[in-house]
Amino acid sequence: MNTLDAIRTKGSVRKFTEESVPEETILQILDAGRHSQSSKNNQPWTFVLVQDKEHLKALSECGTYAGHIAGADFAVVLVDHSNWSFDIGQAAAYLQLAAWDLGVSSCIAYFGLQDKLKDLLGIPPGAVAEIGISFGYSAEEPRSLRKSGRKPLEDILKREHW
Numbered sequence: 035m036n037t038l039d040a041i042r043t044k045g046s047v048r049k050f051t052e053e054s055v056p057e058e059t060i061l062q063i064l065d066a067g068r069h070s071q072s073s074k075n076n077q078p079w080t081f082v083l084v085q086d087k088e089h090l091k092a093l094s095e096c097g098t099y100a101g102h103i104a105g106a107d108f109a110v111v112l113v114d115h116s117n118w119s120f121d122i123g124q125a126a127a128y129l130q131l132a133a134w135d136l137g138v139s140s141c142i143a144y145f146g147l148q149d150k151l152k153d154l155l156g157i158p159p160g161a162v163a164e165i166g167i168s169f170g171y172s173a174e175e176p177r178s179l180r181k182s183g184r185k186p187l188e189d190i191l192k193r194e195h196w
């Protein structure tokens with residue numbers, strides 16, 4: 035899959051099959067996240083890989099809309115050491131696009147219950163871990179059959195001036 039096709043076709047998937055993603059594929063996805071750009075190349079992230087089913091269920095209860103994590107094959111929690119979420123946003127995009135290229139679907143989750151999550155994963159109090167991503171093989175209809183739901187370019191583009 036070329037990059038443009040990946041960007042155009044990737045959509046959030048919240049229902050996953052029981053099929054396990056091979057360890058080699060998981061490592062390829064994580065490695066793509068590691069290659070992400072960051073301000074001053076600080077790479078202010080740690081990825082926490084969660085695969086245990088009970089652990090995934092507990093993780094899914096750390097955010098109001100994080101329920102999809104319970105049915106995922108695995109999840110990655112992005113621990114942010116910079117308190118500037120732009121950088122981990124980049125890493126999240128790399129992780130998701132690499133996964134999509136490898137046939138693995140995903141969805142972001144926001145973790146509002148930080149104390150609960152840090153307790154669950156043993157994350158140091160000073161770090162921020164508000165974003166996680168569920169991964170697995172899709173049990174939903176393909177993206178091409180759904181509307182993209184994006185604003186038209188002419189609505190969001192200004193040339194030279196506002």
Ligand SMILES: Cc1cc2nc3c(=O)[nH]c(=O)nc-3n(C[C@H](O)[C@H](O)[C@H](O)COP(=O)(O)O)c2cc1C
Binds near residue numbers: 044045182
């Ligand atoms: C910062 C951020 C937080 C998000 N948090 C959640 C979440 O907690 N639960 C969820 O189901 N989806 C979450 N999403 C996914 C968005 O709802 C989704 O990307 C958006 O509706 C567009 O749909 P699409 O990804 O299928 O194109 C989040 C996305 C981003 C970028």
